[in-house]
Amino acid sequence: MAPSIVQAAFSALLLVHGSAWASPEVSVIEKRALVPPSTLPGKWKYYGCYSDPGPRTLSGSSFAGTTMTDESCVAYCANLGYIYAGTEYSQECYCGNTIATTGAVAAVRDCSSSCAANATQPCGGSNRISVFWSGTAPTAGPTTNQEALGYGFYGCYTEGINGRALATGTDVVGGAASMSVQACVTACSSGDFTFAGVEYAQECYCGNAISNQAILAPEGVSGCNMLCAGNSSEYCGAGNRLDIYRLGYSGSSSTITVRSSTKATTTTSVTLRTATTTKPSSIIKIISTTTSATSAASTVDLPNGWKYAGCYTEGANGRALTNQQPGGNTNTIESCIATCIGLSYSVAGLEYSSQCFCDDYVYNGAALTSKSNCNMPCAGNSSEMCGAGDILSIYYTGTLTVYQPPTAQKTGLPGSWTYQGCYIDNVNDNHALFWQNILTNNNTATSCLNLCAEYGYMAAGVEYGDECYCGDSSALIASGSTKAAETDCQVPCSGDNNYYCGGESRLSLYYWTGTPLYVWHKPTDYTAGSYTFLIGGVVVPLVTTTGINGKVTFMEKFGTGAPNTTGAYELDLAQLSNFTGAWRPMHVKSDIFCSASITLPDKVGRQLNIGGWAGASTYGVRIYWPDGTPGVWGVNDWQENYQELALLEGRWYPSAMVMTNGSVLVIGGEVGSNSAPSPSCEILPRPAGGYSKYLEWLERTDPNNLYPYLFVLPSGGILVIYYNEARILDESTFDTNRTLPNLPGSVNNYLAGRTYPLEGTAVLLPQYPPYTNPVTVLVCGGSANGNAEAIDNCVSTQPEVAKPVWTIERMPSQRVMSCMCALPDGTYLILNGATAGVAGFGLATGPNLGAVLYDPSRPVNQRMTIMANTIVARLYHSEAMLLQDGRVLVSGSDPEDGVHPEEYRVEVFSPPYTLNGKTPPSFTISNKDWAYGATITLSNIKIPSGNLTAVRVSMVAAVSSTHGNSMGQRTLFLTVNSCTGPATGATCTVTAPPKVHVAPPGWYQIFVLDGPTPGDSHWVRIGGSIADAAGLGNWPAFPDFTTPGLGPVEAGTGN
Structure with a gap:
């Protein structure tokens, strides 16, 4: 019988057409409280529950075991002289002095x-550590x-x-x-630099x-751990890590740093030429002269x-x-011209004598x-004139x-960009346009607008010379931004000083008007479809899988769920009442x-x-081995040894995938929790x-390549998508046949990724007869390291074509996990x-409810x-x-963030075709074991519209859902x-897919559609001989282990 905690604790919250209600007859049974030991040696005492996100919160000695x-x-820890001890995930112990x-x-x-x-004591949790303290004050140690x-600390x-x-090495x-x-x-400030960085102690x-693509160190501040010489x-x-400091920074990267006027007026600073510069835009109106030498220079x-x-x-x-x-004091016409010639300039000017x-x-x-x-004599030769105050003698x-x-x-x-004027930014410390790029040497309206348009944004702005912003006009209006005087936007663009690129907290704003x-x-x-409550759950699932017996398996991780569950359950949709x-x-x-299915x-599937x-x-x-039938429990269970x-x-x-020869490819991962690849x-x-x-390539991109996406390609080969590659x-042989272009990320971070922990999701788009067109893969969402800004686009490509190109399509909102x-x-x-955020316990915010x-x-x-x-937040570990x-079964969410609950409620999403009021079609099929290219008969087909020419038939492969990855x-x-x-009872024949690369061997749901409306599916297998x-x-x-043997699918198998 199912554990009683299920009915007691989770049937109370029901979601029905977007509203929740509680049954007064249900009593809530809480999970028993875990109590730290009250008797410990010396002055040791319980110090609290701490996060342990990596690197370790306690970084000294450690051990693990079932006697914990x-x-x-x-x-x-006390025997080793440490002042802190911590237990984690039931059987791990860590020590430390800080x-x-x-x-x-x-x-x-x-x-x-x-x-x-000891089942009565707390031993941490996933990324959580129960900390104990000896009572000894920690020794004061070095700090950041x-x-x-x-200059404020900007990060490791x-x-x-x-x-x-940082390009300029400097002596101190x-x-x-x-x-x-x-x-x-001090050294960087004297050189008028914005950033200073210390590295390798000295x-x-x-x-x-x-x-040069430097990013916040993945291990965090702890990566910068060498003491200053x-x-x-x-x-x-x-080593290869810098503690970086930024002028005027006070700890919030979401707010523009206020710079001094000398920083803003870049054209007044002294610049020594080291390389040729980019020529100004030819669009600017120019006056060309070929003035002859005059008597002023005749001597x-x-x-x-x-x-x-x-x-x-x-x-x-x-x-x-x-x-x-x-x-200086030696300034003459000859010396200044010689200096400019030496630096490959063609114009020299002398001003104010020196x-x-x-x-x-x-x-x-x-x-x-x-x-x-x-009329001012040159400082180095009083017989020559070297301009005057704000006057130049030009050669x-x-x-x-x-x-x-x-x-x-x-x-x-x-494109169709139109200038809107100078607008106020940072009202209440919020950017008017969300996505920020710092283009230190190449910011122009043109470069910024092209970038924003590429990622689908129809509002863009340039600010403070080197900042480019992308977003939406609606967000700008909501931010409270209003028009300012044009004179507020007078900082030259870093990429073309013939144009202005906004000002301090001022945007030169552009809208796409085409x-x-x-x-x-x-x-x-x-x-628009609808969400409805289906049933209260018994576990918070980590993996869900559709069974060919018409049921759904739920598998849960250990450690964070209810204490009296069994680790796996099967949901019988015929017994929801x-x-x-x-x-x-x-x-x-x-x-x-974090397994794969x-x-x-x-x-037998x-x-x-x-x-x-x-x-x-x-x-x-x-x-x-799935058994039982809808409404009747099976008896089989999970087997492992x-x-x-x-x-x-x-x-x-x-990740795992069935290959064209019927065997299973297992790929990637790490050797254990946050461990080596x-x-x-x-x-x-x-x-x-x-x-x-x-x-x-998996070692090189670890840890951003976990749960890679795998697809058999119709033309042969296996497509692997991991991180942003x-x-x-x-x-x-599993050798690389071809490397595709990297996936685009977000508009401000091309290093944003698509697989765990920067978790997005991916699918193959439908294939249609005769299955000769290149297949398209679609990847949506994801996130980035560092600022952890979730991606708001999907990208797609046809990997089989000669020169695949990724197409970017904006999504209505940012989405990770x-x-x-x-x-x-x-x-x-x-x-x-x-x-916002990345995948993991407590690492994401802002549930995307749409x-x-x-x-x-x-x-x-x-x-x-x-x-x-x-109304149900579905964060880390949802399916x-x-x-x-x-319909779509929606389950899970185990964020462990102290805000959102472990989510036991199970919902269904009803797509529009289930709500259009039309009677769905139905059919029967006797042949559930298909050969490639075979002609298959579907019988007793009922088409409520009466239009047999509108009949379509689709097949959807069996899927296991976890961490955004729909395996299979x-x-x-x-x-x-x-x-x-x-x-009211037609017979239709269809042709099975022609080869194993088009439809790899396995189990598929077969749907008959009456125009846009599908009916209930039947399970069939294709490629059984393989x-x-x-x-x-x-x-x-x-x-x-119980095995089904070889041969055809037997009668009665598959719902």
Whole structure:
């Protein structure tokens, strides 16, 4: 009988058409409280529940074992001289003398895992540690300096790729042995740099941008752990790690830093030329002159080709010549021209007796004035005139070009962009447009607008010279932004100082005014679909799988759920009104936390689950043979025996896929919880001698490649998508046949990823007869390291074409930890997840309560429809699963964030075709074992519309849903050859897919559609002879595993 906690604790909250109600007859039974021991040695006492997100909150010695109690951990740490002890995840013990800054106090209830050897005591939880303290005060140790001379600590960063994160290496007073944060900041400040960084204890670097793909260190602040050579009380980075400080930064990266006026007026600073510069835009109005030399320079021996242009005023809104050089007491016409020639400039200017400037052009509308205004003798030769106050004596070679003063770019804009004016930003410290890019050397209206349009944004703005923002006009209006004076937007663009790019907290704003870049459909009737409560759950599932017996299996991780569950249950949809009968308890022997599941192509559709959380669980191979029928419980259970049947390598977060030869590919993962990668693949059933192949690209991209997406391609090969990369593998050797272009990320971070922990979701789009068109893969959502801004787009490509290109389509909202479910009409439901953060316990915020329907039959960028909302937050560990009646089962959510509950409620989402009021079609089928290319007869087909020409038939592969990965997913439409007889009982023939690469061997739901409306499906197998050739039905050959044998699908198998 099902555990009583289910009915007692979770039937009370029911979601019916968007509202919740509680039954007064139900009494709530709480999980028993865990109590820390009150008697500990010496002054030791319980200190609290802390997060342990990695690196470790307690970083000293550790051990693990099944004899774990809080007392045994305290004794272990005390004997080693530590002042802190902590227990975690039932059987782990950690020691330390400090609590890492990454560890934060968590809710007591978060430490909900009981100790392995004492079920009444708390031993932490997942990423939660129960901490005990000896009473001894921690020794004061080194810290990260938070501020020095107006520069705030900006983070521990990796070094750049193929170049420095901060470009300018700098000496400090006293040399490397005197290195401290203040010494480095002093040196960078004197050079007028925005950023300062200390590295490897004794190195100092400066810059005005963080360059070369440097990012926040994945391990956090703890990665910068080397003491400063000149101050052992503070840290100065580490090997390939910098503690970076930013001028004016006060700890909030979401607020623009207020810079000094000298920073804003970049054209007044002294710049020494080191390389040729980009020529100004030819769009600006110019005045070209070829003035001959005048008597003012007649006594000066000019270099060959050089001429005197005359006496010019300084620029109207900035320097006429932007590159000042050392002049001083020796400044003469000859020395200044020589300096400019040496730096490859074609224009030289002398001002105020001792100043020398170089450039290739004259800027800011500098104007020719009376030669008598250049009346100050040169500091190095009193017989020569070197300009005056705000007056330059200008010399040049070639053609002298004078540019008018900068202005906001209003013409020559790309696409259909239109200038809107200067607008206020940062009202109440909120950006008017969400997505920010810092383009230190190349920000222009053109570059910013092109970038925003590429990612589907129709509002864009440039700010403070080097900042580019993308977003929506609605968000700008909601932020409170209003129009400001044009004179507020007068900071030159970093990429073209002939134009202005906003100002301090001021946007030069542009709107896309042409044909919309995207269209989101927003129905208000039944076509928005609906969420409804289905049943209260018994577990918070980690994996759900559709069974060919018409039921759904739920598997849960250990440690965070109800204490008296069995680890696995089967939901009988025919007994929803009988709570106890609806949930059949099953059992697993090891922890399936972050494992993978698929349905095997054997003749009974067994379910395979592999991998797990730690120790032996990571090697786990678990098999279930679905039995029973709707309304009648089966008797089979999960079978596993680690001693007999195990993976070759431990795998946490792996993926699995049935290959074209009927065997199972297992790929990726890590050897255990937040541990080293398992950068390899292996095969089940295990070939003679075993088989495991090292995959360099998995090791290189760990930990951002977990739960990679796997697809068999119709033309051959296996498509793998991991992190932000994709490649096609040879299906025999698993060598790389071809590497695809990297997936685009978000508009401000091309390093954003799509697989766990930057978790998005992926599917293959439908295949249609004759199955010769290249298949399309769709990947939606995801997130980024560092700022953890969730992605708000889908990308798609055709991996089989010669030059695949990723197409970007904006989604209506940001989404990470999302799910995507294939529907029988060829559309896809995107749902669940959060609007910010990354996957993991307590690492995401802002539940995304809305669903989106993606319709590939519509034009690109018009495929998304905003669907109904739910009231149930579905965050970390949620699932979406297609049922046989065409609805989507929605389950799970285990965020462990102290805000949102462990979610036991099970919902269904009803797509529009279930709500259109039309009677669904129905059919029967006797042949449930299909050969490739065979002609199949569907009988007793009832088509309520009466239109047999509108009949369509689709097949949707069996799926296991976990962590945004729909393992096994595939949708095909079949050729309907003919339909004869009356619409109340017709007979139709269809043609099965032609080959194994189009439809890999396995079990599929077959749907008959009357126009847009599908009826209930039937399960069939295709490719059974291939599965038999691989001997899958006889595997594994151990006496404690039940195997179905080989041969055809037997009558009565499959619902």
